[in-house]
Amino acid sequence: MKRFIGFIKKEFYHIFRDKRSLFILFGMPIAQILLFGFAITNEINNVDIAVLDHSKDVTTQEIINKISASKYFTIETFIEREADIEAVFKKGKIKAVLNFEKDFGQHLITDGFATVQIITDATDPNTANTISNYTNAILQNYQQEMNKNVKLAYQIVPQTRMVYNPELKGVFMFVPGVMTIILMLVSAMMTSISISREKELGTMEILLVSPLKPLQVIIGKVVPYIFLSIINATVIVVMSIFIFRVPVNGSLFLLALESILFIITSLSLGILISTASATQQTAMMISLMGLMLPTILLSGFIFPITSMPLPLQVISNIIPAKWFIIILKGIMLKGVGISFLWKETLVLLGMTLFLIGLSAKKYKIRLE
Amino acid sequence: MTNELVIQAENLTKTFGSFTAVDAISFSVRKGEIFGFLGANGAGKTTAMKMLIGISTPSAGKATVAGFDVSSEAEKIKKNIGYMSQKFALYDDLTVKQNITFFGGIYGLSRAQIKLKTAELVEELDLKEVVNQLVGALPLGWKQKISFSVSLLHNPKIVFLDEPTGGVDPITRRQFWEMIYKAANNGTTVFVTTHYMDEAEYCDRVSIMVNGKIEALDSPKNLKTQFGVENMNDVFLKLARG
Amino acid sequence: MKTIGYIIQKEFRQIFRNKAMLPIIFIMPLFQLIILSNAATFDVKNIKFSYIDHDHSAMSRALIEKFNTSSYFNVITDFPSAALANSAMLSGEVDVILEIPQHFERDLAKDKYAPLGITINAIDGAAAGIENVYISQIIQGFNRNIRPELMQQGQASNLMKSINTIPLFWYNETLNYKTFMVPGILVLLVTMITLFLSGMNIVREKEIGTLEQINVTPIKKSQFIIGKLFPFWVIGLALLSVGLIIAKLIFDVPMLGSLVLMYGYTSVYILVILGIGLFISNFTDTQQQAMFISWFFIVIFILMSGLFTPIESMPKWAQTITDFNPIKYFVQVMRMVMLKGSSLTDIMPQLLKTLAFAVIMNGLAVWSYRKTS
Numbered sequence A: 001m002k003r004f005i006g007f008i009k010k011e012f013y014h015i016f017r018d019k020r021s022l023f024i025l026f027g028m029p030i031a032q033i034l035l036f037g038f039a040i041t042n043e044i045n046n047v048d049i050a051v052l053d054h055s056k057d058v059t060t061q062e063i064i065n066k067i068s069a070s071k072y073f074t075i076e077t078f079i080e081r082e083a084d085i086e087a088v089f090k091k092g093k094i095k096a097v098l099n100f101e102k103d104f105g106q107h108l109i110t111d112g113f114a115t116v117q118i119i120t121d122a123t124d125p126n127t128a129n130t131i132s133n134y135t136n137a138i139l140q141n142y143q144q145e146m147n148k149n150v151k152l153a154y155q156i157v158p159q160t161r162m163v164y165n166p167e168l169k170g171v172f173m174f175v176p177g178v179m180t181i182i183l184m185l186v187s188a189m190m191t192s193i194s195i196s197r198e199k200e201l202g203t204m205e206i207l208l209v210s211p212l213k214p215l216q217v218i219i220g221k222v223v224p225y226i227f228l229s230i231i232n233a234t235v236i237v238v239m240s241i242f243i244f245r246v247p248v249n250g251s252l253f254l255l256a257l258e259s260i261l262f263i264i265t266s267l268s269l270g271i272l273i274s275t276a277s278a279t280q281q282t283a284m285m286i287s288l289m290g291l292m293l294p295t296i297l298l299s300g301f302i303f304p305i306t307s308m309p310l311p312l313q314v315i316s317n318i319i320p321a322k323w324f325i326i327i328l329k330g331i332m333l334k335g336v337g338i339s340f341l342w343k344e345t346l347v348l349l350g351m352t353l354f355l356i357g358l359s360a361k362k363y364k365i366r367l368e
Numbered sequence B: 001m002t003n004e005l006v007i008q009a010e011n012l013t014k015t016f017g018s019f020t021a022v023d024a025i026s027f028s029v030r031k032g033e034i035f036g037f038l039g040a041n042g043a044g045k046t047t048a049m050k051m052l053i054g055i056s057t058p059s060a061g062k063a064t065v066a067g068f069d070v071s072s073e074a075e076k077i078k079k080n081i082g083y084m085s086q087k088f089a090l091y092d093d094l095t096v097k098q099n100i101t102f103f104g105g106i107y108g109l110s111r112a113q114i115k116l117k118t119a120e121l122v123e124e125l126d127l128k129e130v131v132n133q134l135v136g137a138l139p140l141g142w143k144q145k146i147s148f149s150v151s152l153l154h155n156p157k158i159v160f161l162d163e164p165t166g167g168v169d170p171i172t173r174r175q176f177w178e179m180i181y182k183a184a185n186n187g188t189t190v191f192v193t194t195h196y197m198d199e200a201e202y203c204d205r206v207s208i209m210v211n212g213k214i215e216a217l218d219s220p221k222n223l224k225t226q227f228g229v230e231n232m233n234d235v236f237l238k239l240a241r242g
Numbered sequence C: 001m002k003t004i005g006y007i008i009q010k011e012f013r014q015i016f017r018n019k020a021m022l023p024i025i026f027i028m029p030l031f032q033l034i035i036l037s038n039a040a041t042f043d044v045k046n047i048k049f050s051y052i053d054h055d056h057s058a059m060s061r062a063l064i065e066k067f068n069t070s071s072y073f074n075v076i077t078d079f080p081s082a083a084l085a086n087s088a089m090l091s092g093e094v095d096v097i098l099e100i101p102q103h104f105e106r107d108l109a110k111d112k113y114a115p116l117g118i119t120i121n122a123i124d125g126a127a128a129g130i131e132n133v134y135i136s137q138i139i140q141g142f143n144r145n146i147r148p149e150l151m152q153q154g155q156a157s158n159l160m161k162s163i164n165t166i167p168l169f170w171y172n173e174t175l176n177y178k179t180f181m182v183p184g185i186l187v188l189l190v191t192m193i194t195l196f197l198s199g200m201n202i203v204r205e206k207e208i209g210t211l212e213q214i215n216v217t218p219i220k221k222s223q224f225i226i227g228k229l230f231p232f233w234v235i236g237l238a239l240l241s242v243g244l245i246i247a248k249l250i251f252d253v254p255m256l257g258s259l260v261l262m263y264g265y266t267s268v269y270i271l272v273i274l275g276i277g278l279f280i281s282n283f284t285d286t287q288q289q290a291m292f293i294s295w296f297f298i299v300i301f302i303l304m305s306g307l308f309t310p311i312e313s314m315p316k317w318a319q320t321i322t323d324f325n326p327i328k329y330f331v332q333v334m335r336m337v338m339l340k341g342s343s344l345t346d347i348m349p350q351l352l353k354t355l356a357f358a359v360i361m362n363g364l365a366v367w368s369y370r371k372t373s
Helices: A002-017 A019-039 A056-070 A083-091 A104-111 A123-144 A168-201 A205-209 A215-244 A251-275 A279-292 A292-298 A311-320 A322-332 A338-367 B043-052 B074-080 B096-106 B113-127 B140-151 B171-184 B220-227 B232-240 C004-015 C021-036 C058-067 C082-090 C104-113 C125-151 C178-210 C208-215 C223-248 C259-282 C289-303 C317-322 C328-338 C344-368
Strands: A047-053 A073-079 A098-101 A113-121 A155-163 B007-015 B019-030 B034-039 B060-065 B081-084 B158-164 B189-192 B207-211 B212-219 C047-053 C074-076 C096-100 C114-122 C162-170
Touching: A002 A019, A002 A215, A019 A215, A019 C289, A019 C317, A047 A056, A047 A123, A047 C096, A056 A098, A056 A104, A056 A123, A056 B189, A073 A083, A073 A123, A083 A098, A083 B007, A083 B220, A083 C328, A098 A123, A104 A113, A104 C223, A113 A123, A113 B158, A113 C328, A123 B232, A123 C178, A155 C125, A168 A205, A168 A215, A168 A279, A168 A292, A168 C289, A205 A215, A215 A251, A215 C058, A251 A338, A251 B074, A251 B081, A279 C021, A279 C178, A279 C289, A292 A311, A292 A322, A292 B043, A292 C021, A311 A322, A311 C082, A338 B232, A338 C125, B007 B043, B007 C208, B019 B043, B019 B060, B019 B189, B019 B212, B019 B220, B019 C178, B034 B043, B034 B171, B043 B060, B043 B158, B060 B074, B081 B140, B096 B140, B096 C004, B113 B140, B140 B158, B140 B171, B171 B189, B207 B220, B207 B232, B212 B220, B212 B232, C004 C021, C004 C223, C021 C178, C021 C223, C047 C058, C047 C082, C058 C074, C058 C096, C058 C104, C058 C125, C058 C223, C082 C096, C082 C114, C082 C317, C104 C114, C104 C125, C114 C125, C178 C208, C178 C223, C178 C259, C178 C328, C223 C259, C223 C344, C259 C289, C259 C328, C259 C344, C289 C328, C328 C344
Parallel strands: A047 A073, A047 A098, A113 C162, A155 C114, B034 B189, B034 B207, B081 B158, B158 B189, C047 C074, C047 C096
Antiparallel strands: A098 A113, B007 B019, B007 B060, B207 B212, C096 C114
16 A cells, blocks of 8 residues: 555656646646637627618618617628629628618508518528527517507517526536536546556556556556546636636535546546557547547537437437536536436446446456 | 877866756867777766767867867768667667668668668678568667667768667677777777776777766776776776775 | 658658557548538527426417427427426426416417416527527417417508518528538648647657657758658648548538639648647657647637637637637638638638748747757
8 A cells, every 4th residue: 555655656746747738737727718708609799791782771771770789790891782792701701791672661661561681601500590590680679669559469478488597608508518528638638648658668567567456556547637637627616606607506515526427437538548559649649539529529518419410419428528518517507416417427437337347358458 | 090089078068957967078089999988877978978969069168079069060060970879769660671761861871872781781780681670679689780880871980879788688799899890990980888897998998987077088908007907897996986 | 852851751651650540640530520520510409398288278289289390399298297397307308398377378369468488498508599589480470370360350450561581591501510510620630630740740759769869960950840741741631632522422512612722721721730730849848748738729729710619709809819820710711712612812811821820830840949959
C-alpha cells in the first residue's frame, strides 16, 4: 500500500511538472463555458437583410420600420432589381431579402390582401427557417394591428408553459453538454496518452516487473486524473451556477456521485484505447479523432437525438456521453432524484464494468 | 597527423540559470587525431559537445570547429562534421537503406553517390541480410555501426561520437573501434566521449572533465606517468575523487 | 530543392509504414463524414407528444387527431392525470403535454373562448421555440377550420386585411441539413487531421531524439519545414477529394461553383493549419503537450467557426474574435462555392485573409524553429 501511494505521488509529480498541459487542462473548461455562455447561441440576432421594395408606399415603409426596429434584423441595404438578389447572396453577408410586390398598399386596400416574398439564403437551413418564421411573425403582428377593429370570435387560446428553462436560455442546454465533453475527452485522452507514453518510452516494462501488481499500476496512473477531472467538474458547476445562473435543482451529492461515475467510465475508455495503441500518437488520434466528433454530435449536446434517422438514434445509445447528459439535465434542471435516473445510471455502470473487463483481458493477453 | 588545429576552444562556458554545466574549458584538437572526451555522467561532456556541433549556443567564451566560429557560423560547421548521438538517432520506422538515402540526401549527396555509398556500406558492414529491414528491429550493435557509417556518409572533416558504445558487448565494441581507426586513418578527426576507461587507451589524447572543468589533458601514456598509475581507470578515479 | 525531396520521401515512408495510423488518417474521417453528417440537424422532428383529455368530446378528439396526423409529432400516449404526465416528463419519456380542460367544447361554443394547457420541456430552448411554433400552427389551423361551423349566420366578416407571405428558400428549397453540414464537417475533418499530424510531427522527433540528428546537418530551416509540411498538405488535399466525392455521391450535395477555386482556396488554407501545427510543435517538449494545445485551439476554432451555430448571432466582441479563426473562412468559402456557386471575386476577402494567415503562421513556424538552443 505504501509503495502504491508512492507510485500515485510520482504520477502527480509528473502532471504538476508540466505547467503547459496543466494550464490547458484547467483553462479549457473555463474558456469553453465562457464561450458557450456568452458567445455561442443558435438563436438569431442582428441578421443582415436586404429589401427590394417595388411599391415604396406608406404601408411598406411602416413594415420596413417594424422589421428594422426588431433586434433580430438589421436592414443592410436596399436593392432595386430581382437580378441583384443573386449577387447579394453570393457575397454571403445578406441572409434574406424581402420582396414587396408592386402597389402593395393599394392591393391591401382594394383586394384585402397583398403579397410579400421572404427570400432566404437557405444554405444554412436553420437560420433560413428561423428568419422566415420571425419575419412572418412580425408581419402577422402588423396585420393584427391593421385589423384591430375586427373582432375574432370562437378563439382557442393556448396557454403555453415552458418548463425547466422558461427564458429558453441556450446556456441551460450547453452547460451539461460542455461539462460532459470536457470530462469525457480529458479523462479518456489523458489516461490513454499517459499509459501509452510509458509503453513507448519503455518505462511500462519497468513498472510491470516491479513488485506493483499490473492492476495497481493502472489504478495508480488513473487516480490523479480522477482528481483532476473532479476539480474540473466542480469548476464548471460553480461557474454555471454563479455566472450563468443555471440552477442545480436536484441533489448536489447525487450530482457529485454521478459525475465520478462518468469520469470513471471515461477513464476506462482511455485505458482500453491505450491497450490498443502502441504509440502516443495512435492513442491521441484515436481518443481525439475517434471520440471528439461522435461525442459532440451523437450525444444530444447540440443536436436533438430524436430528430436523427433511426439507425443513428440506435448508435447514440453506445455513446456514454448521451446518458450522462440526460443525468445532468435531470439533476440540474428538472431536479429529479435517482428514482428517475436509475436506468441511465445502470447503463453507465454497465459500460464501465464492460470497458474495465475488456481492458483487463487485453492486458492479461499482452503480459502472458 | 599534421599540426593543423581543427577544433579550438577558449574558455567555452555554458550555464543553465545558476548552474554552470561547462566551466570555461580550453583545448584544441589536431587534424586526424582521435580525441577522447572523458568524464563521469553529468560532468558536462555532452553539453560541451553540443556547443561544438552548433546545436547549443555558448554562454561565454569561443570555439572554432573546422575553422568556423560555433556561435556565428554554426551552419557552416554542420557541413563539415558528422555526429552520432547516444540515442543512435536513426529512424526506427525506416529500413536501413531508407535511412542511408535520407541522411545522404539531406547532406546533399547525389542519387548516384547515395547508391554507391549504400553499396559500399552493404559490402563493408556485411549488411546484405538487413539492408531492407526496419532499423527498429535490429540489435543495438548493428544500429551503432550503421549509425556511425551514416555519420560519415558525407566525408566530414570531423566526426563527433557521443558515448557510441554504451550497452554493447566487448566484441562489438572492439569492432566498433576498428571502424574508428579506419576513419582516422582516412584523415577524419574523431572526437569521442566515453566513460569506458579501457576505450580511453585507444585515443591519441584524452581530456578528463570533472564538474564542468577539464582537469587533465594529454596522451594516455603521459597521463599514466603523470599520476603514477598503471591504467586510465586509476587516472580517472584519482581525478574524480579529487 | 533536392534536399526537400528527401525529407518528403522520408515523411511519406514513415506515414505509410505506420499501419495503426493509416486507418485513423484515411478511413475514420470519411466514415465520420458519412455517419455524422446525418446527425447534425437542427430539424425538430418526432416530438414526444402526449395529452391529457379531460373533455372527451368530439372536438377534443378531433384536435388530438390533428397532432396524430402531423409528421412532426409522435403521439406517445394519453395520461389520465396531470401528475402522471408530469412524472413522465421528468423521466424524459415525453417533451410536450397538451392538457384539454373539462368542458372545452362546451365553453368554446358558449363563451366563444376556450383555453388549452400546453407544457413544453424547454431545456433545449431553441427546439422548444420551434415546437411551440408547430403547436400553435396546428391549433390555429384547427381553430380556423371549426370557426365557420360554430358561427351563426350573418356573423361572417371579410373585413380582414391580410398580408400574404411567400417564403422562398434559395439554394436549398427543402431545407436539407445535409447539404449544409457535409461541407462543414468535411472542413472540420480535414482541419483536424492536418493540425494534429503536423502538431505532433516535429515534437515527436524531438522526443525520440532524431531531431538532434537533423539539427547537426547543414539543412536549412525553411527546407526542413517545407519538407515536413508537404506530405500533410497532400494528405489534406487527398482527404478533401475523397470527401467531395462522398458529398456528391452519397449526399448529393450540389457543387455549383468551380472545383479549381475550391482546391485553390483549400491549398492555401491547409498551409495555415500546418503553420499553426508546426508552430505548436516548436513550442512544446512532448507530444502530449502539443496534442493538448492543438486540442484547445481546435475546440475553440470549431465552436467559433459558424459551423454549428451562426456567427451573426454572436455578440460583437465574439464576432471580432472569429475574424482570427481560419476555420470560419474555410467553412464560409466551402459553403459559398459549393452551394451558391460563388466566384473568385465573391470569396476574395476570405482568400486574402487566409493568405495573410498562411504567410504569418508559416513565417512564425520557420522563425520559431531553432536548430540551436
